[in-house]
Amino acid sequence: MIDYKKIFKTKSSREAVLNALRFVPDSIMLPIQYRIKLGRKLNLKNPARFTEKLQWYKMHYRNPLMHQCADKYLVREYVKGKGLERILVPLIAKYDTFDEIKWEDLPGRFVLKTTHGGGGLNVVVCSDKSRLSMEETREKLSFKPYPVRTNTLGREWAYYGLQPGIVAEELLTNRENPAAGINDYKFFCYNGHVRYVVVDVDRYIGHKRNFYDRDWNDLHILSDCPAIDRMIDRPENLDEMLAVAEKLAGDFPYVRVDLYDVDGKVYFGELTFYPWSGYVQYMPDEADYRFGEGFELRMFE
Numbered sequence: 328m329i330d331y332k333k334i335f336k337t338k339s340s341r342e343a344v345l346n347a348l349r350f351v352p353d354s355i356m357l358p359i360q361y362r363i364k365l366g367r368k369l370n371l372k373n374p375a376r377f378t379e380k381l382q383w384y385k386m387h388y389r390n391p392l393m394h395q396c397a398d399k400y401l402v403r404e405y406v407k408g409k410g411l412e413r414i415l416v417p418l419i420a421k422y423d424t425f426d427e428i429k430w431e432d433l434p435g436r437f438v439l440k441t442t443h444g445g446g447g448l449n450v451v452v453c454s455d456k457s458r459l460s461m462e463e464t465r466e467k468l469s470f471k472p473y474p475v476r477t478n479t480l481g482r483e484w485a486y487y488g489l490q491p492g493i494v495a496e497e498l499l500t501n502r503e504n505p506a507a508g509i510n511d512y513k514f515f516c517y518n519g520h521v522r523y524v525v526v527d528v529d530r531y532i533g534h535k536r537n538f539y540d541r542d543w544n545d546l547h548i549l550s551d552c553p554a555i556d557r558m559i560d561r562p563e564n565l566d567e568m569l570a571v572a573e574k575l576a577g578d579f580p581y582v583r584v585d586l587y588d589v590d591g592k593v594y595f596g597e598l599t600f601y602p603w604s605g606y607v608q609y610m611p612d613e614a615d616y617r618f619g620e621g622f623e624l625r626m627f628e
Contacts, residue, residue, distance in 0.1 A: 381605030
């Protein structure tokens with residue numbers, strides 16, 4: 328496995344290289360990236376691993392609805408259309424550019440994020456507006472529209488051609504240990520059915536992650552994030568979150584539905600079609616095959 332980040336040390340340099348390779352078709356580029364990131368050959372003819380199927384998904388699944396759901400602003404209408412407006416994080420404002428932001432109108436605490444960013448990128452969590460660095464915030468929220476043919480972060484078709492913008496939302500916090508960030512529940516949904524739940528905790532003080540099945544049995548799987556070092560109780564509203572996730576996932580062969588549980592209330596996070604861009608080494612390795620089960624590709628070949 329090659330640690331390409333040691334070769335191209337900045338995000339801008341990595342993007343420049345990938346942009347220069349935009350002419351290379353996905354059928355060639357994705358196997359190269361997969362080999363670099365995971366150190367093994369990508370099987371696209373008969374994919375069995377979850378990480379392999381996600382690369383196949385990038386290349387072949389073309390549901391226009393994915394564009395709406397990948398957009399952090401337009402997805403709100405999708406959620407409303409499912410009758411779930413109640414789970415949306417309150418919206419403060421939407422801006423087309425950074426220079427449109429009316430700082431005087433923002434509350435003391437808020438979240439800013441670009442509408443076309445994925446993987447947690449281009450997000451600013453502000454817990455005290457008086458201490459916010461404008462220079463760092465501008466850099467974090469700078470954007471260019473993704474080219475129609477390629478997404479420099481992994482050839483992720485759902486993001487192609489999205490119109491960039493910035494949304495401001497209320498900052499959600501739990502009463503207990505607000506500095507740690509809220510728990511993030513990520514539901515792996517296959518044909519509208521939840522099979523697995525990924526839980527991320529302590530995002531701002533030492534990010535950790537566990538994998539469970541839908542009955543809240545710990546699967547003891549590791550990824551590129553340390554395991555949680557304490558017992559995480561089954562959420563009291565897990566059944567509600569499962570129902571919400573399945574309602575939002577029904578239009579797609581696979582999607583990860585991210586939800587938050589804030590003091591017993593469920594909030595919507597995002598819909599993700601290519602978790603971690605399909606470049607995660609699971610331990611044990613068998614988990615990669617396990618997550619691939621139920622991810623049916625033949626329905627849209």
